Amino acid sequence: MKISQIVVLFLVILAFPFLLGAQQLKENEVVVISGEKYILHQVRTGETIFSISQHFEVDDSELIRINPKIKQGLKIGDIIKIPFTEGVDLANEPVYKKGDPTSFEFHTIESRSETPYFIAKSYGITIEELYAYNPEVKKFRKGTRLRIPLWEEKAIAEQEPVGKNEPVLLETESSRSNDLITHTVKSGETLYSIARQYNVTESEILFYNPDARQLKAGTKIYLPKSVTENTTSAPVLEQSSKVANYFEHIIESGETLWGITRKYDVSENELQALNPFLADGFPAGAVLKVPAKDAEAKNIQPVNEDAFIKHEVEKGETLYGLSAKYDIKIPEIKKYNPVLETRNLLRGETVLIPRRPEPEITEFMAERKADVESVQEVENKETPGELLTTPDYYDVKIPSELPVAVPESCQPRQTSWNSFETYQIALFLPLFQEANDTLNKVTEFPDSDSLLLENEEITDDVVAASELDTFVEEVVKEDMFIGFYRGSENFVQFYEGVLLAVDSMQQAGMNIELKVFDTQQNADSVRKAVYSHDFLETDLIIGPVFPNIQNDVADIAAKNRIPMVSPLSAQTNKKQNNPYYYQVNPDRDYLAVKTAELVAEEYFNSNFIVFRTSNYQGTAEGRLVELIQEKLYNSGFMGKSAGVSFSVYDFEHDGPFGLRRILSHNKENVIYIPSSVEGELSIGISNINNLADEYSITLIGTSRFPQYESIQIDYFHNLKMEYVSPYWVDYKKPSTINFIEKFKSNFYTEPDNFGIQGYDVTFYFLNALKNYGNDFRDCLPYLQVDLIQGNYQFEKVSQFGGYMNQGVSVISYQRNFDVVRKRVEGQLHLATN
Incomplete structure (x- = not known):
């Protein structure tokens, strides 16, 4: 055997525990590794180290040496290597092997006294068997439903060994083939999508395939034939004869095939079937055909027929074209056609375009809205009921198929399930407690x-x-306060917000034990906390806040499947390969993409100007310029008379007076300054503001702009500044008012952004724990929590990585000195019962 073949084979052997659900092991296969013969053996029910060593005629110490992990005990389904002894009869199955169960019964845990040992003993099985056939159960809680394996003597004698991922309900292989069908998982498919495809519940799939929670492409899973007799192996799209079954997407730089499958909830095979060129790569600029889902082809109906134009989409039409044709912003079209939030236009479908109402209707709606707001302001609360709801001239009826249905596995758990459980929360913050004590x-x-x-x-x-x-x-004078050490005041505020969130969840019946670790800014202080046995019992980790001291915590969290939240840092690579890592602050690249979308969707027919104050090539700000230019080009309106004009103005070279020559009186002038230097921004914005009364100008900024003290706030209003931000506080909302009052009464100060962030992060993830348990990853898109300044929507960042919040708002400064949130992006429209 060649050396390369030996290396590959050895790597395959090492990967067996992870691939077990994806392929069936050939029982007791003999392989050669580094010139030595080994038997690959899958541990079956009833086997021990002693029984295996006796059967295969090998010393048990040698077995442990080659497989050191079995010192802790054998686990059913594990693959172990056994030194091959000449003359061993591998065809002779030992009589102590029970094989797979012939059937199951169920047991529901009714009290905390029912431990795994107690349950196993009650049914005459081993603890290993109990765990092996309930792999999705992480903790034995009250209300948990367990599978209890049963064996019949006749079946044990007849049954052939099978792989761990085979169905185990039926007595013989022949009866399996009559009652079950096989489905091979395709790339991008999920438990939820397969359940919908075959019209079964997720619980039914998991019953036959306990390992199906973590699906991998190529894995074979088993489904009842009775529910799939009229179902093909691929989903059938029920489309109208005149509506196309795909839409188009232009591939942009930085996008990946995996990212597109996640964005549009399709598989790689489905994309490749419509786009043969994908076999040669994923080229930017190519037009990609994306299959549309059947529910998305349904049309919504207006309550008031006179309020909308019904436009039937023709071949080649785009949202940009409809926006220009009807003189309406793309976000407004999406507002009344929710399916367009997740895809582009389908040829033949009907799109609702809101008409401009008559002056009388506009006046009536404004008066009615003012009446409602005045009543709410007096009562200082949200007014429920229909009598005081502002009538909307543009109300629509959305079909029940359109909102996203919450999967069965993501329905919130009943309160009784976790009322006796105590959740261990670890909080890592640089509080500098000793330094602050000394300072004061x-x-x-x-x-x-x-x-x-x-x-x-x-x-x-x-x-x-x-x-x-x-x-x-x-x-020490208790009434004297000098100040906070370094920047620890921000983290004290964060901690106070955490305490309020914990208090709120405790009042809701959640038992919480909060452990706070003062990390200062020292990695050694973190190591002392995480490398302890007690820490492995942690249910949720919040922090550390600095990326340079997150390494040890992130490693422990990944190895022990503990969700870890990075609450403040936005620039870290740890989310790329840690599936239990949650980054709350979106990174700069994502905000740049959303900013480019803002410009392209709302200002594709504007006069766009890059206001150059210094060299921006190779910077993050320069990257945004490239993204905007690419999106404007893809709109199809770049350079056209009715489209966008794109120009770069060199402020250093042309001075303050040359800008007037490229400003337009006929179009909206949209200006972006690619710089993060406050001095450059201050001078540039001041010069642009001098022209705000003569030209209609929109300044594209970032969430950092309002923090620059050298720039007058009225400049932002004059220039109608807009930016994308993950945070926005509505100080008129009753829940916000209540939070601020509670914060002041407890800590005698107003909460700043850190205090609010501490509350939001903790409140959100404690709700995730309460509703779904520790493994809440797949259910976060369906978690609806009323936060103070965030709109969290966590999405997976890579195939084997963690999650990043992608819920953002578009903030707009008005010339009447209001600051408003124009819209929220990244949240699902959930179906209600």
């Missing part, structure tokens, strides 16, 4: 006269500094 101590020195009176022989000439220290009296 007041040290008083007794005057020299008192020293001489008490020590008459001591004079100023002979008192050394070290001796004088013995007379220093430290006095």
Whole structure:
């Protein structure tokens, strides 16, 4: 055997525990590894180290040496290597092997006293068997439903060994083939999508395939034939004869095939079937055909027929074209056609375009809205009911098929299931407790006269500094406060927000034990906390906040499947390969993409100007310029008379007076300054503001702009600044008002952004724990939590990585000095019962 073949084979052997659900092991196969013969054996029910060593005629110490993990005990389904002994009869199956169960019964845990040992003993099985046939159960809680394997003597004698992922309900292989069908998982498919495809519940799939929670392409799973007799192996799209069954997407730089499958909920095979060119790569600029789902072809109906134009989409039409034709922003079209939030237009479908209402209707709606707001302001609360709801001229009826249905596995757990469970929460913050205590101590020195009176022989000439220290009296005044050490005030506020969230969840009946670790800014202080046995019992980790000291915590979290939340840092690569890592702050690249979308969707027919103050090539700001230019080009309106004009204005070269020459009186002038230097931004914005009364100008900024003290806030209003931000606080919302009052009454200060962030992050993830347990990853898109400043929507960032919040808002500064949130992006429209 060639060396390369041996290496490949060895790697395959190492990967067997992870591939077990994806392929069936050939029982007791003999392989050669590094010139030595080994038997690959899958541990079956009833086997022990002693029984295996006896059957295969090998010393048990040698078995442990080659497979060191079995020191902790054998696990059903594990693959182990056994030294091959000549003359061993591999065809002779040992009588102690029970094989797979012939059937199951169910047991529901009714009290905390029902431990795994208690349950196993009650049914005459081993603990290993109980765990092996309930792999999805992480903790044995009240209300948990368990499978209890049963064996019949006749079936044990007849049954052939099968792989771990085979169905185990039926007595013989022949009866399996009559009652079950096989489905091979395709790339991009999920448990939920397969359940919908075959019209079964997720629980039914998991019953036959306990390992199906973590699906991999190529894995074979088994489904009841009775529910799939009229179902093909691929989904059938029920489309109208005139509606196309695909839409088009232009591949943009930075996009990946995996990202597109996630974005549009399709598989790679489905995309490749419509786009043969994908076999040669994933080229930017190519037009990709994406299959549309059947529910998305349904048309919504207006309540008021006169309020909308019904436009039937023709071949080649785009959202940009409809926006230009009807003089309406693309976000407005999406608002009344929710399916367009997740895909582009389908040829033949009907799109609702809101008409501009008559002046009388506009006046009536404005008066009615003012009446409602005045009543709510007096009552200082949201007014429920229909009588005071503002009538909407543009109300529509959305078919029940359109909102996203919550999968069965993501329905919130009943309160009784976790009422007796205590959740262990670890919080890592740089509070600098000792430094703050020292900083706020007041040290008083007794005057020299008192020293001489008490020590008459001591004079100023002979008192050394070290001796004088013995007379220093430290006095700590509780009512005196000097300040916070370094930037720890922000993290104290964050901690206070955490405490309020914990208190809210405890009042809701959740038992929480919060452990706080002062990390300072030292990785050693973190290691002391995480490398302990007790820490492995943690249910949720929040922090550390600095990426450079997250390494040890992230490693422990990944190895032990503990969800870890990075609450503040936005620039970290840890989310790329840690499936239990959650980044709350979207990174700069994502915000740049959403900003480019804002410009392209709302200003594709504007006069776009890059206001150059210095060289921006190779910077993050320069990357945004490239993204905007690419999206404007893909709109099809770049350079056209009715489309966008794109120009770069060199402020250093042309000075403040040249800008007037490229501004337009006929189009909206959209200006972006690719710089993060406050001085450059201040000078540039000041010069642009001088022209705000003569031209209609929109400034594209970032969430950092309002923090620059050298820029007058009225400039942002004059220039109608817009930016994309993950945070927005509605100070008129009753829940926000209540939170601020509660914060002030507990901590005697107003909450800043850190205090609000501490509350939002903790409140959100505690709700995730309460509703779904520790493994809440796949259910976060369906978690609806009322937060103060965030709109979280966590999405997977890579195939084997973690999650990042992609819920953002578009913030707009108005010329009447209001600051409003124009819209929220990234949230699902969930179906209600």
